[in-house]
Amino acid sequence: MDKYFYDAKIAEEEYRRDLVDFREGIDLTTKERDAIANTIAPLLNQGQSVHQILSAHPQISQCERTIYNYIEAGVFKDSGINNFSLKEQVNRKLRGQKLKKRKEPVNYNGRRYTDYLAFRTANPETPSAQMDTVYNNPSGPYLQTFLFEKTAFMIGFLYTEKTCESMAGSLERLHGKLGNALFAKLFPVLLTDRGSEFEKHRLFELDKDGNSRLNIFYCDPMQSNQKAHIENNHNYVRDIIPNSYPLDCLTQRDIDLMFSHINSTPRLSLGDKSPYEVFAFFYGEAAANYLNIRKIERDDVILKPRLIYASKR
Numbered sequence: 001m002d003k004y005f006y007d008a009k010i011a012e013e014e015y016r017r018d019l020v021d022f023r024e025g026i027d028l029t030t031k032e033r034d035a036i037a038n039t040i041a042p043l044l045n046q047g048q049s050v051h052q053i054l055s056a057h058p059q060i061s062q063c064e065r066t067i068y069n070y071i072e073a074g075v076f077k078d079s080g081i082n083n084f085s086l087k088e089q090v091n092r093k094l095r096g097q098k099l100k101k102r103k104e105p106v107n108y109n110g111r112r113y114t115d116y117l118a119f120r121t122a123n124p125e126t127p128s129a130q131m132d133t134v135y136n137n138p139s140g141p142y143l144q145t146f147l148f149e150k151t152a153f154m155i156g157f158l159y160t161e162k163t164c165e166s167m168a169g170s171l172e173r174l175h176g177k178l179g180n181a182l183f184a185k186l187f188p189v190l191l192t193d194r195g196s197e198f199e200k201h202r203l204f205e206l207d208k209d210g211n212s213r214l215n216i217f218y219c220d221p222m223q224s225n226q227k228a229h230i231e232n233n234h235n236y237v238r239d240i241i242p243n244s245y246p247l248d249c250l251t252q253r254d255i256d257l258m259f260s261h262i263n264s265t266p267r268l269s270l271g272d273k274s275p276y277e278v279f280a281f282f283y284g285e286a287a288a289n290y291l292n293i294r295k296i297e298r299d300d301v302i303l304k305p306r307l308i309y310a311s312k313r
Helices: 008-023 030-045 050-056 064-072 113-122 164-186 201-205 224-240 252-263 275-283 285-290 306-312
Strands: 129-134 142-148 153-159 189-192 215-218
Touching: 030 050, 030 064, 050 064, 113 189, 113 215, 129 164, 129 224, 142 164, 142 224, 153 164, 153 224, 153 252, 153 275, 164 201, 164 275, 164 285, 189 224, 201 215, 224 252, 252 275, 252 306, 275 285
Parallel strands: 129 189, 189 215
Antiparallel strands: 129 142, 142 153
């Protein structure tokens, strides 16, 4: 027959724990709270978002909004989780409202944003890539970025100068590395802004033999929202390379590592798949390898400066 032993100390501890659970006002026991905190705390510290964490840990039954509410209410404060642990909760400095119309020294006829929209309407199945430049100091170095719109897959190249020749050199090297067929699949259309480093459109459109390799189009002046995909994806870059951090201590290997982690971050817009997974599905893992991007396991993704700056100290 079963025998039961009464332990007054254990009974008192369970009673006190139940009192805490009943009075906290949340639908969690203390053990459930601690289990969630132990899962999300290290991943938030790596710069991952709540959505990213929940997509990789289905054992957490609470929805994304509930977890945000718990964090904001201080439920996990004993585990070091607060509002400042969240990617989007940090206050941002407002930009000044000084606007200045830029002069138009280049003839953009046939390559304006309206021409881009007309091209996309006539060729809806043709994928598009977007190009931009990121820097923390006007004197450089400069990070040229490309984003493949269909997959949200992003790559970048580090340069000490911001010229059309250097930026177009990326396409020249990619063309040689990827080959005609794969390059044509990835870069049939290129959308960028009217920065001086992109204005010599023939350097981008034509290969070294003068043959056409892509169609390039330019956004309207001061309309960065027209290439919103790459602008939004730069938020991941800024998580790892904040405005105050130098770029002159970085190497191309650091940049490739950064984009490997960014491309391994699942996105709600991709059905909780990562850009790497979607890109590999369409073009194969070999294509990602040609671009020096590798897959990072979800719990190993780091979106903090220490990813590439820890070894620079």
